[in-house]
Amino acid sequence: MSDNMRKKADIIAVAKAARVSPSTVSRSFNHPELVKANTRKKIDSAVRRLGYIRNRAAQTIHGIRSGTIGLIVPTIDHTIFAELVQSFSDAVEELGFTILLATHGYNLDREYALTRKMLEHRVDGMALIGIEHSEDTYGLLAQQSMPSVLLWNYSDDAPLTCVGSDNFEAGRLIGAHVAGLGHRDVATLFPPLAGNDRAQLRFDGVRQALNAEGVRIREDWAFETPYSVAAAKKAIEALISAQEHPTSVICGNDVLAWGAIYGLMKNGLSVPDDLTVTGIGDFKGSKEFEPGLTTVRIPARQIGAQGAKRIVEAIVSDMPVAAGDLIAPELIVRATSARFRR
Amino acid sequence: MSDNMRKKADIIAVAKAARVSPSTVSRSFNHPELVKANTRKKIDSAVRRLGYIRNRAAQTIHGIRSGTIGLIVPTIDHTIFAELVQSFSDAVEELGFTILLATHGYNLDREYALTRKMLEHRVDGMALIGIEHSEDTYGLLAQQSMPSVLLWNYSDDAPLTCVGSDNFEAGRLIGAHVAGLGHRDVATLFPPLAGNDRAQLRFDGVRQALNAEGVRIREDWAFETPYSVAAAKKAIEALISAQEHPTSVICGNDVLAWGAIYGLMKNGLSVPDDLTVTGIGDFKGSKEFEPGLTTVRIPARQIGAQGAKRIVEAIVSDMPVAAGDLIAPELIVRATSARFRR
DNA sequence: AATAGTTTTGCAAATGTTTTCATTTTTGAC
DNA sequence: GTCAAAAATGAAAACATTTGCAAAACTATT
Numbered sequence: 001m002s003d004n005m006r007k008k009a010d011i012i013a014v015a016k017a018a019r020v021s022p023s024t025v026s027r028s029f030n031h032p033e034l035v036k037a038n039t040r041k042k043i044d045s046a047v048r049r050l051g052y053i054r055n056r057a058a059q060t061i062h063g064i065r066s067g068t069i070g071l072i073v074p075t076i077d078h079t080i081f082a083e084l085v086q087s088f089s090d091a092v093e094e095l096g097f098t099i100l101l102a103t104h105g106y107n108l109d110r111e112y113a114l115t116r117k118m119l120e121h122r123v124d125g126m127a128l129i130g131i132e133h134s135e136d137t138y139g140l141l142a143q144q145s146m147p148s149v150l151l152w153n154y155s156d157d158a159p160l161t162c163v164g165s166d167n168f169e170a171g172r173l174i175g176a177h178v179a180g181l182g183h184r185d186v187a188t189l190f191p192p193l194a195g196n197d198r199a200q201l202r203f204d205g206v207r208q209a210l211n212a213e214g215v216r217i218r219e220d221w222a223f224e225t226p227y228s229v230a231a232a233k234k235a236i237e238a239l240i241s242a243q244e245h246p247t248s249v250i251c252g253n254d255v256l257a258w259g260a261i262y263g264l265m266k267n268g269l270s271v272p273d274d275l276t277v278t279g280i281g282d283f284k285g286s287k288e289f290e291p292g293l294t295t296v297r298i299p300a301r302q303i304g305a306q307g308a309k310r311i312v313e314a315i316v317s318d319m320p321v322a323a324g325d326l327i328a329p330e331l332i333v334r335a336t337s338a339r340f341r342r
Numbered sequence: 343m344s345d346n347m348r349k350k351a352d353i354i355a356v357a358k359a360a361r362v363s364p365s366t367v368s369r370s371f372n373h374p375e376l377v378k379a380n381t382r383k384k385i386d387s388a389v390r391r392l393g394y395i396r397n398r399a400a401q402t403i404h405g406i407r408s409g410t411i412g413l414i415v416p417t418i419d420h421t422i423f424a425e426l427v428q429s430f431s432d433a434v435e436e437l438g439f440t441i442l443l444a445t446h447g448y449n450l451d452r453e454y455a456l457t458r459k460m461l462e463h464r465v466d467g468m469a470l471i472g473i474e475h476s477e478d479t480y481g482l483l484a485q486q487s488m489p490s491v492l493l494w495n496y497s498d499d500a501p502l503t504c505v506g507s508d509n510f511e512a513g514r515l516i517g518a519h520v521a522g523l524g525h526r527d528v529a530t531l532f533p534p535l536a537g538n539d540r541a542q543l544r545f546d547g548v549r550q551a552l553n554a555e556g557v558r559i560r561e562d563w564a565f566e567t568p569y570s571v572a573a574a575k576k577a578i579e580a581l582i583s584a585q586e587h588p589t590s591v592i593c594g595n596d597v598l599a600w601g602a603i604y605g606l607m608k609n610g611l612s613v614p615d616d617l618t619v620t621g622i623g624d625f626k627g628s629k630e631f632e633p634g635l636t637t638v639r640i641p642a643r644q645i646g647a648q649g650a651k652r653i654v655e656a657i658v659s660d661m662p663v664a665a666g667d668l669i670a671p672e673l674i675v676r677a678t679s680a681r682f683r684r
Numbered sequence: 685a686a687t688a689g690t691t692t693t694g695c696a697a698a699t700g701t702t703t704t705c706a707t708t709t710t711t712g713a714c
Numbered sequence: 715g716t717c718a719a720a721a722a723t724g725a726a727a728a729c730a731t732t733t734g735c736a737a738a739a740c741t742a743t744t
Binding site for chain 2: 061089114117291
């Protein structure tokens with residue numbers, strides 16, 4: 001405790017302090033069963049005295065795993081990705097790894113650059129969101145044979161293992177639900193679809209389910225709006241200020257649905273009596289929302305945990321990442337959707 | 343493109359392929375102005391051909407910065423920390439660093455272990471949330487003279503530089519606002535205070551402001567409840583089912599306030615006509631909430647960005663972290679608070 | 685007390701870079 | 715075409731570890 005030498009505290013200093021060789025110190029960390037209990041004790045004491053902390057960088061250049069996993073998400077300040085990141089991080093930590101996190105703000109070129117950077121840091125594995133990535137990103141991961149998973153979305157013919165839900169199916173479920181309630185005048189409120197395969201698939205699913213019931217989405221009722229409560233609120237107010245308006249609004253995710261409902265409440269309209277509004281995602285908060293939001297559950301926590309498991313599994317076994325997992329979306333009917341009547 | 347050798351692609355392979363020495367390759371990366379344009383071209387081409395990616399681990403053991411900053415938060419799936427993490431991460435990336443992220447779930451021993459792990463990874467700096475940390479954690483950071491900042495909370499006598507708001511003041515602001523509206527029967531709804539200095543300070547601030555107006559918080563109206571909409575909703579329903587109930591509820595954060603309001607709505611009570619409800623935080627969504635939530639803004643994005651700036655600044659200048667920043671909380675009066683009348 | 689076997693330890697090479705210093709090459713002036 | 719100065723390159727040491735192999739230190743058996 002006295003002075004513990006600001007100078008250096010490398011394995012050699014420890015070795016000296018414990019009067020053994022560096023090799024023995026190293027072994028005492030990595031293969032404790034190979035060193036005598038007594039020596040180990042001396043070493044531990046020296047470690048404590050010097051405040052020595054192992055240097056993973058130095059280990060890593062011996063081909064030893066870095067113990068880090070790269071996770072790149074579009075953004076974390078959407079509830080949904082926050083939940084995903086949290087569960088992924090929990091699972092990964094549990095298994096002894098640490099995550100290197102970055103966000104690309106829906107810019108796939110940036111995603112490529114970040115991926116590169118993570119490879120420079122010698123992460124042991126990578127996780128990305130969605131299936132749509134630049135050619136370069138895919139190429140890089142393949143060329144470096146980096147164990148990788150795609151989270152969020154599931155598709156049989158994705159270039160990499162994916163763990164996620166079927167967003168098309170999610171769209172289909174909600175579309176069928178709304179059409180099944182007798183609604184024929186349906187608006188949609190989605191985030192920008194370009195470069196966002198999740199949203200695109202959901203939209204396609206909605207449209208198909210609607211078409212199957214003979215319902216067509218009017219072009220001027222198909223809104224694209226930034227991913228925020230405020231934007232959705234504004235969009236919905238524009239919608240209802242027109243002389244005729246739909247009887248239901250299918251939103252691309254719960255955040256937009258919240259915004260839509262707030263917008264209606266503010267204008268004295270009641271959900272679901274005047275309009276049916278639905279979300280997709282079942283974000284934290286949608287259940288407690290008043291009235292409880294009808295939506296499709298995409299189990300973020302489960303996806304994060306399972307994705308983490310898959311990637312770690314591949315890393316420690318040194319085998320290719322196993323086949324992915326389809327985590328089925330589930331229709332959750334609460335209080336914001338009701339049968340159409342006039 | 344042909345076969346780019348799965349074998350290895352280290353700097354030596356590149357050197358061979360480009361018919362120069364490894365030193366030149368290294369220089370071409372780190373001090374390009376010292377190598378002839380022509381040679382640089384040859385090297386770049388070899389790099390591309392072999393798919394070479396620099397190994398930061400190998401650089402790091404030369405005392406070169408790792409380019410990573412450790413960020414440990416209690417959890418990221420609370421809106422508020424998500425916002426903070428996002429802005430911190432944005433700023434840090436902007437400046438060329440990458441974050442190593444971990445969550446401790448409000449367990450300070452775990453926080454210590456995670457800090458250690460990050461030091462093993464040779465992060466260049468550390469950021470933690472709040473001022474309350476274990477002795478060991480503080481000791482470790484000091485002993486390794488690791489540049490560190492404490493985010494979220496500001497206090498003059500914290501052991502490390504902090505960038506954050508004054509949570510006591512935040513509590514005071516909202517307490518004074520509610521008392522000023524004439525409320526005398528005030529309930530509080532807070533997350534568990536133990537091991538959470540932010541919540542504790544807010545509570546103290548509320549109590550002081552109330553006391554200053556001669557208002558005392560009844561013990562059976564001071565609720566502690568887990569940090570979730572659902573829990574708050576349940577707590578509030580218990581509160582109003584009693585024969586007498588307060589005229590206002592001061593919540594420790596916006597999430598609890600949302601829950602409280604939902605609980606009241608569900609039971610046919612109106613906010614603010616029947617009860618005044620307030621939050622603290624001004625989370626994303628509180629503005630658009632219907633009715634707009636009266637709260638105290640704690641500018642998470644600003645804290646994250648400024649904290650990142652401080653730490654990076656210290657890292658690149660190799661000086662101690664500069665003095666912290668107090669980012670003042672601000673009362674935001676919206677629609678959930680109203681003058682008491684009976 | 686000698687031997688064989690086992691356990692524990694140390695030596696030295698290896699890992700992928702960077703950097704200092706020395707050497708070679710180029711440039712420009714005469 | 716020579717020479718000095720400047721620019722570009724290379725050789726080797728250094729960084730903090732791990733590990734294969736050999737040496738040393740114990741144990742147990744006779």
